[in-house]
Amino acid sequence: MNSHGLLDGKTVLVTAAAGAGIGFATARRCAEEGARVIVSDRHERRLKEAAAELGALAIPCDVTDEEQVQAMFEACGPLDVLVNNAGLGGTAELAEMTDREWDTVLDVTLTGTMRCTRAALRRMIPRGQGVIVNNASVIGWRAQRGQSHYAAAKAGVMALTRCVALEAAPHGIRVNAVAPSLAMHAFLEKVTSPELLRQLAAQEAFGRAAEPWEVANVIVFLASDYSGYMTGEVISVSSQHP
Template sequence: MSVRFAGRRVVVTGAARGIGAEIARRFAAEGAKVAVLDRLAVEAKDVAAEIGGSAHEVDLRDVAGTRAAVRQAIGELGGIDVLVNNAGILRFAALLDIDPEEWDDVFAVNTRSMLVTTQVAARVMIDAGGGVIVNSSSMGGKAGGDGQAHYAASKAAVIALTRASAAELGPHGIRVNCVCPGYVATEMGAATRTAEKIEAWSAMSPLGRLGEPEDVAGVVAFLASDDAAYLTGQAFNVTGGMITH
């Protein structure tokens, strides 16, 4: 594998497992120094040990704690070149049954935390002359979904935040894009993932399968690379063709 990120310093949130862990592995395999941020302390340490990175426990609902964790990670890395805002939570509830507190909880992790981490990282990037931010939205942020109004709305907000961030940070040499994964086989949503649902979801893709964490990690790595130097403010579908808008 190439070493196109040799010497680059990368912070990945929600990297203890699933897509985030695979993103951390991809950057490390391509030469980057990676900080793993997650509330799952043991799993985060395992991933960090595997890739030769550092682990930082953080509950992204805690604004002050999030700022402190990102600052600590950046300090240990000696700076930051890439921020990947991957962390997210999924909740299911019918629209009329969603508790406003649960709505706020989903937005706190899925959207507000990205504002907080971006504010910390972007200030360092501005002083350094540039950087890259990649946010994780979802197919749900474009297409919605039954029983996922809070999740879908939070992910649609990520797309809007990405575009606004790209506009404001571009003059400082900072590119901001987001990925919109479709159905990816991870721990998230595993409790409701029946064989029948897997078959139905797979049939929605012209490729006839669900996504794998590696599929998303590859796109994130591309967006963070110099090959994407003229891309910013975009929301890239990683859905196997399930949606194309």
Template sequence: MSIKIPEYVAGHGLLKGKSVLITAAAGAGIGFSAAQRAIEEGCRGIVISDIHEGRLAASVEKLKAETGCEQVFGKVGNVAVEDDVQALINTAEELLGGVDVLINNAGLGTTKSLIEMEDPEWNKVIDVTLNGTMRMTRYMMKIMKERGDGVIVNNASVLGWRAQKEQSHYAAAKAGVMALTRCAALEAADFGVRINAVAPSLAVHAMLKKSAPAELLAELEAKEAYGRGAEVWEVANIMMFLASDYSSYMTGEIVSCSSQRA
């Protein structure tokens, strides 16, 4: 049985007056939806980043056109490169007059059995998904520490908790993101910064529908508690809650989006 998709939820000003930086936000996935939601929740300005220059420029224009917000900026950057990370955050700080909320959405996954996997494939997934999140968090924490304020939201995955064939590299990276979130949150609490993570299960978007075999997608959806994958905006909603003052006493937490059927 599939529980129907709810109506799109209107914004309630959760991020009113806040500035936001989101990685891997060009396209049709969670990152772009989080950017759209942040604007709908009243953020005063936003910087989105991606490694694809053309797609990033198109996403900036789309956000401006669909939301009416003019304070939307794009900055090309690769979270696997430390110089890019620092340039991205420094640019966002300058454009926005300080970053109040960082959403680490960048991640990379492939499908491969462990015995067939070569080091370069393993290392690339770890470097983007885990090390990239660490690089962004580390540099942002240094800046937020000086202000004594700020929020970081990481995109983890339920695969950080549960097993799935041919996902050992991705699951290991996301489990690392969870551990990073918990440990960094304790350090950041000393200077008033909160760090939490969302752990989506299956989030369905256009790129996934194009790349995943229909039979596999149907099988995965059938395992979900609601009998369907999450809409990307449903995941983005949880990010908005974690980024907002409604979660002011939460830090070091990993919020799951869904549970699987037995």
């Protein structure tokens, strides 16, 4: 994709950027827009492969581990943009769900986003600048069976985004989120039945899932100066109709 230099001279950290999903697509688009890109993931082999393809710095990190989060940000150095992409889903109806299933999804998806946001703020506030973009989901607004833990986590990411935006604004820091509906990638195809994927795609106005790069383009916009007056917003990246 052609570059418009939207992130020239910026240092961008993207979590959960291994593989072929939104994180990797975002890291690629940030690099194409001139950023120095740092990628992180807990899957070290896939992370190294992604970093090699992008020419990016790789820092392994499990966002559920505070010590690893701190080590990641220390290794990054001064940071202009954080993209919180790490998240974990699953399917289980609440009556059958275990505490561990609930806690695991919340710990990665919501608390992991909080840990990275907190660490970034502590480094951005003294500099008086920075941008944080969180990956939420339309499921934080809309109901789906078997997704109460994931929906609660993503709704939490939305609320976290709005509250932190107010706290960060006096320090020149913007905090926004994207809320994709359905973005197709290899991992999603492995953990979701073809029937459900077809059903979800049929609910989209375009009759198809988004490509990861289509979500990444909106993240790049929020990371760039083109969204300089936006903070506390959750942008739906969706063609879903009622």
